[in-house]
Amino acid sequence: MDEVDRKLLAEVQEEFPLVEEPFKALAETLGIPSSEVISRLSSLQEQGLIRRIGPVLDLRKLGRRGVLVAVKVPDEEACKVARIVNSYREVSHNYLRPNETGYNLWFTVSADEGRIEEILKDVLSRTGCKILILPTLRIFKIGVKFDIY
Amino acid sequence: MDDVNLKLLKAAQEGIDLVERPYATLGEKVGISEMEVISRLKALEEEGLIRRFSATIGHRALGILANAMIAWRVPEEDVERVGKILASNESVTHCYERASRQEWPYNIYTVVHFRTKEEALKVARELSDAAGIKDYKVLFSKYEYKKTSAII
Numbered sequence: 001m002d003e004v005d006r007k008l009l010a011e012v013q014e015e016f017p018l019v020e021e022p023f024k025a026l027a028e029t030l031g032i033p034s035s036e037v038i039s040r041l042s043s044l045q046e047q048g049l050i051r052r053i054g055p056v057l058d059l060r061k062l063g064r065r066g067v068l069v070a071v072k073v074p075d076e077e078a079c080k081v082a083r084i085v086n087s088y089r090e091v092s093h094n095y096l097r098p099n100e101t102g103y104n105l106w107f108t109v110s111a112d113e114g115r116i117e118e119i120l121k122d123v124l125s126r127t128g129c130k131i132l133i134l135p136t137l138r139i140f141k142i143g144v145k146f147d148i149y
Numbered sequence: 150m151d152d153v154n155l156k157l158l159k160a161a162q163e164g165i166d167l168v169e170r171p172y173a174t175l176g177e178k179v180g181i182s183e184m185e186v187i188s189r190l191k192a193l194e195e196e197g198l199i200r201r202f203s204a205t206i207g208h209r210a211l212g213i214l215a216n217a218m219i220a221w222r223v224p225e226e227d228v229e230r231v232g233k234i235l236a237s238n239e240s241v242t243h244c245y246e247r248a249s250r251q252e253w254p255y256n257i258y259t260v261v262h263f264r265t266k267e268e269a270l271k272v273a274r275e276l277s278d279a280a281g282i283k284d285y286k287v288l289f290s291k292y293e294y295k296k297t298s299a300i301i
Contacts, residue, residue: 012204048210052164082294094295097288140244141236
């Protein structure tokens with residue numbers, strides 16, 4: 001990743017232009033040809049530095065609710081439980097976060113309230129683990145932007 | 150939301166193609182014109198259904214490996230003030246208020262991404278000082294089983 005890549009990455013993580021020729025718009029900002037913008041973005045995507053370019057949605061506006069769930073499962077058995085949890089497409093994040101309380105597996109579900117209830121009931125019966133359900137009450141900040149430099 | 154918008158969002162969230170006219174390509178998938186794709190996406194952004202149209206960064210590829218969730222125990226009447234203070238820190242990517250439980254009394258959650266654990270712990274101490282909240286837990290991710298964007 002060179003200096004131009006860094007500038008490009010910083011630019012597109014902020015906003016990708018919604019115009020007919022977005023790469024041309026970016027090219028003008030950066031002072032490089034638009035074909036180079038495309039080839040650089042392709043390469044950044046191949047390297048995994050860009051996951052995708054698209055809309056970041058506010059699903060609450062579609063009646064979706066969010067909940068964080070902690071599962072009490074020993075560190076070494078977490079993998080098995082994680083596989084069950086991952087099988088639901090409504091589960092967006094799932095992490096092993098070992099700590100002294102024993103609530104080691106942490107995942108988030110985004111769905112309508114009825115579906116969330118259904119999934120959690122299902123997870124309970126399939127794993128037999130104790131869980132903590134922590135519904136989102138308010139979002140103060142959501143904006144994953146990274147310091148490229 | 151009408152069916153066309155739903156179809157458009159479903160297609161768009163897969164990520165646009167890296168071609169000269171990506172919205173024309175997207176329009177072909179949905180069955181609408183390039184102009185309509187752009188105007189619909191803009192309208193959805195204005196309505197707030199689209200928070201922003203941008204590139205999602207693969208932070209692991211950037212070498213940002215440590216991600217810590219910090220859970221804060223904040224008195225009910227103080228949530229508004231503390232939430233705003235924590236959210237205003239540049240290192241914090243997410244800040245949520247959540248319902249607490251008897252055996253888990255934490256009610257504000259912040260996520261910070263870092264290259265090293267030490268940096269994250271330092272920020273946790275700074276946040277604690279700034280907010281005046283001493284009861285908190287730093288939960289580092291040891292393994293990522295799943296990470297996707299919220300999708301429809």
